[in-house]
Amino acid sequence: MNRAATVNEVSNGQQQQPNKTKPSGKRINGLSSSVQDIAGLLLFCFSCFLSLTNTNLASYGSFEMVQEIATYLLDRTRIRPQCGIICGSGLGCLAEQLTDVDSFDYETIPHFPVSTVPGHVGRLVFGYLAGVPVLCMQGRFHYYEGYSLAKCSMPVRVMRLVGCTHLIATNAAGAINNNFHVGDIMLIKDHINLMGFAGNCPLLGPNDDRFGPRFLGMAKAYDPGMLQVAKDTAKHVPGLGSILREGVYCCVGGPNFETVAEGRLLSLLGVDAIGMSTVHEIITARHCGMTCFAFSLITNMCTMSYEEEEEHCHETFVDVGRQLEGRICELVTRVVGTIRSEANGRKKE
Numbered sequence: 001m002n003r004a005a006t007v008n009e010v011s012n013g014q015q016q017q018p019n020k021t022k023p024s025g026k027r028i029n030g031l032s033s034s035v036q037d038i039a040g041l042l043l044f045c046f047s048c049f050l051s052l053t054n055t056n057l058a059s060y061g062s063f064e065m066v067q068e069i070a071t072y073l074l075d076r077t078r079i080r081p082q083c084g085i086i087c088g089s090g091l092g093c094l095a096e097q098l099t100d101v102d103s104f105d106y107e108t109i110p111h112f113p114v115s116t117v118p119g120h121v122g123r124l125v126f127g128y129l130a131g132v133p134v135l136c137m138q139g140r141f142h143y144y145e146g147y148s149l150a151k152c153s154m155p156v157r158v159m160r161l162v163g164c165t166h167l168i169a170t171n172a173a174g175a176i177n178n179n180f181h182v183g184d185i186m187l188i189k190d191h192i193n194l195m196g197f198a199g200n201c202p203l204l205g206p207n208d209d210r211f212g213p214r215f216l217g218m219a220k221a222y223d224p225g226m227l228q229v230a231k232d233t234a235k236h237v238p239g240l241g242s243i244l245r246e247g248v249y250c251c252v253g254g255p256n257f258e259t260v261a262e263g264r265l266l267s268l269l270g271v272d273a274i275g276m277s278t279v280h281e282i283i284t285a286r287h288c289g290m291t292c293f294a295f296s297l298i299t300n301m302c303t304m305s306y307e308e309e310e311e312h313c314h315e316t317f318v319d320v321g322r323q324l325e326g327r328i329c330e331l332v333t334r335v336v337g338t339i340r341s342e343a344n345g346r347k348k349e
C-alpha cells in the first residue's frame, strides 16, 4: 500500500480500530447492565461524532487522486495553464473574459465536489487571458458548505498539477477598516488564519512531500511583485486608483456574519476585511510552491455597533461585483499579462 493511499484511508476513517464494546450483562463498579448499555450507547454516539468530525477536518485528496483529476482534464484540453484564478462571490465575470475556452462542469469531473452557493456557477474554465493560458474556477467551495478545508482547497492542487505556477484568488468580504467603502477593492497583503488558531488547517494530517514540505513558512504568502503590478495598474485604469486599498484579510467559518463583539475583536487584531474563503487556498498554493496574489471586493461594511442597521445580503453582494466587473476584469487581465512577460523573460535568460 502506498503512503498517499494510507492518507486517504485514514481520512475516510476506514482503517480505524473497531469499537471494543464491553460485553453487556456484567456488573462493573456496581453499575447495572442497563446503565452500562446506555453508557456504551453514549460512548458509541460520541465516537461516531468524533470520527465524523475528524473526517470533516482531515486531509482529502491523495496525490494519486489529484493526479487522476489533472490527467482527466489534460486529456480533454490542449490548453496548458500557467495561472489559476478563483472567482469569488459575484466575480464569476472573470471567467467570461477568457478566449478559446474548454469548460468542465464540476459534476462531470471525477472526485470533484459540487458548488452549492448562489453566484458560484460550478465550472472549471480553461482559456486565455491577455494571451496567457489560465484555468478559472468559476465557483469555489466553502467550509460552511460542509467540506473540510482540505477539500475546499483540493482544486488548487489540481491547478498545480495541470501546470499552474501562479494563483489569483478573489473574494467578497466585509470591511472592518472604517476608511474602506462598499465597492472598494482591497489587495490582500497578509492574512490571519483564525481557523488555524483553532487547529483547523487544509494541511492537517500526514504530509505528502510530493505536494510540499511538512512545515511551511508564510511570511511572503502574497507575492510583493504581483502586489506592485496591481498598484501600478491602478495608475492606468480609469476609476481604479480611487477604489484600490491594501489590507489584512481574515477568514471565518461562516455562514453567519459576525456579531458586533466579533467585529470589534477582529479590528483589534489588525484585520481590515473578513470573509469565508481564500486563506486555506493560499496556504495550499504556497505549500505546493505557487506564487500568490489575492484581493477582496468590499461588498459591505461589517456591523461594528449595536445602533447600526445590519445590511448583509448575499444577493446584494453579488450585485456589487457586477457593478465593478469592468475594473476588476481589467485589474486581473493586467496582472495575468505580467506572468506572460515573466515567462518570456525566463526563456530568454
Ligand SMILES: O=P(O)(O)O[C@@H]1C[C@H](O)[C@@H](CO)O1
Binding pocket: 087, 088, 089, 090, 117, 140, 142, 170, 171, 172, 173, 254, 275, 276, 277, 278, 313, 314, 317
Ligand atoms: O467565495 P467568497 O469568499 O467570495 O464568498 C463570500 C463569503 C460567503 O461565501 C459569501 C457571503 O455572501 O461571500
Ligand SMILES: Nc1nc2[nH]cnc2c(=O)[nH]1
Binding pocket: 172, 173, 174, 175, 252, 254, 256, 257, 258, 274, 275, 276, 299, 300, 301, 302, 312, 317
Ligand atoms: N465573514 C464575512 N464574510 C463576508 N463576505 C462578504 N461580506 C462578509 C462579511 O461581512 N463577513
